[in-house]
Amino acid sequence: MRAWLIETNSDGFNALRLGDAERPIPGPSELLIRVAAVGINRADLLQVKGLYPPPPGTNPKIPGLEYAGVVEAVGSGVQHRRVGDRVMGLVPGAAYAEYVTVQEREAIPVPEGMALTSAAAIPEAFMTAYRAIFIEGDLKPGQACLIQPVSSGVGLAGAQLVHALGGTAIGSSRSEEKLAQAQGLAAGIVDGRDDFVEAVKQATGGEGVAVVFDMLGGGGRMNQTLECVRNDGRVIIIGLMSGREDQVDFGHVLRRRLTLRAFTMRSQPLEERIRIAQRFIDELLPLFERGRLRPDIAAVHPFSDAPGAHAVMASNSHCGKLILDISQ
Structure with a gap:
């Protein structure tokens, strides 16, 4: 063959x-x-x-x-x-x-x-997004989810799923044009232009999101990502597009009872x-x-x-x- x-x-x-x-x-x-x-x-x-x-x-x-x-x-x-x-x-x-x-x-x-x-x-896009957001992240109807970046195949699937299952999808991308292509997105954030922590707070009435579906990983971004999450929220990591390493303030994680999880579908x-x-x-x-x-x-x-x-x-x-x- x-x-x-x-x-x-x-x-x-x-x-x-x-x-x-x-x-x-x-x-x-x-x-x-x-x-x-x-x-x-x-x-x-x-x-x-x-x-x-x-x-x-x-x-x-x-x-x-x-x-x-x-x-x-x-x-x-x-x-x-x-x-x-x-x-x-x-x-x-x-x-x-x-x-x-x-x-x-x-x-x-x-x-x-x-x-x-x-x-x-x-299969890969929707099964990965579903597992991350709804099984590992336990997103409920009415809750908000930050997807970064939303312009990837998995991110686009995640935005559709959150919208279809009763949640609020917030997505980030470096491209405003790509953000416009995401179906079911309640709010879009242009990386490098917008203050994405402030944008997430505004989109959620100051509360923050219940779940972050993260494909970026480290590279100096994780502490800002954690600021986007509400108390008792979850960050689900499936990729390292921005880097494998970062410095994290775990006091922030402890005080707000945050959960960090990671997985790959392949293994x-x-x-x-x-x-x-x-x-x-x-x-x-x-x-x-x-x-x-x-x-x-x-x-x-x-x-x-x-x-x-x-x-x-x-x-x-x-x-x-x-x-x-x-x-x-």
């Missing part, structure tokens, strides 16, 4: 090369998926650079965390999926290929009428991945089917142009998800 492989060049740097890989064989409880489209994530770029290896047991040479496609074959113990079903979902890696195997209970049905290139933009065990997928099917899939949620797509690239799509992501010039279409 065709697949994008991570190889080391003569200069010592890693790069992607389109080549051949062995087609995977599904186990008893697994599905073989003929992949139609792949969502691109920053983790893919880090894996190519050798900075974010996949979990043990996953092919380290093929990147890719999310897919949409059609069930090609099923294992002997599969009960709930059939050949021909259209499905989408997350995998620990190896999605940049024509075929991938997944545990049947991780596979999520694609909403009827939705193109597979659109479906490929859903979680199979049982947790299944639990999140099942919650998605029960709670979010109906919202897609009714049109209350929709994927935000910046561009669809042909499968042959994966390096070009990676360059677009690295430039931060896009707003929304970048997709690889394997039919092209």
Whole structure:
């Protein structure tokens, strides 16, 4: 099968090369998926650079965390999926290929009428945002959530989710133009121009937000982020776009009983991945089917142009998800 492989060049740097890989064989409880489209994530770029290896047991040479496609074959113990079903979902890696195997209970049905290139933009963004804001952050209807930056694929999904589930979404971005593209946003903050702590206070009547959904991390920003949170609030960290290190006033955290949590979707065990997928099917899939949620797509690239799509992501010039279409 065709697949994008991570190889080391003569200069010592890693790069992607389109080549051949062995087609995977599904186990008893697994599905073989003929992949139609792949969502691109920053983790893919880090894996190519050798900075974010996949979990043990996953092919380290093929990147890719999310897919949409059609069930090609099923294992002997599969009960709930059939050949021909259209499905989408997350995998620990190896999605940049024509075929991938997944545990049947991780596979999520694609909403009827939705193109597979659109479906490929859903799993990582919406499942990550839902887990961060509503499971780890425990956001309730009527509460406010700060999403930074809201212009990423995950951030855009978070804004939609907060709005659809009865919360108030406040988002930050370095681009006013990108802020305008965020659906469901009650207030937008332009980083580098606005006083974002003051803007959050104004948007929440001086109280602060119940949850911060943070993809920026350190780099001198965390203390300001903490000032945006109300007493007993939560900061959920899933990325380090601004830096890995910071100085934090933990007295501030103690006095106001704040909670800091962090996670990655990729490293979680199979049982947790299944639990999140099942919650998605029960709670979010109906919202897609009714049109209350929709994927935000910046561009669809042909499968042959994966390096070009990676360059677009690295430039931060896009707003929304970048997709690889394997039919092209």
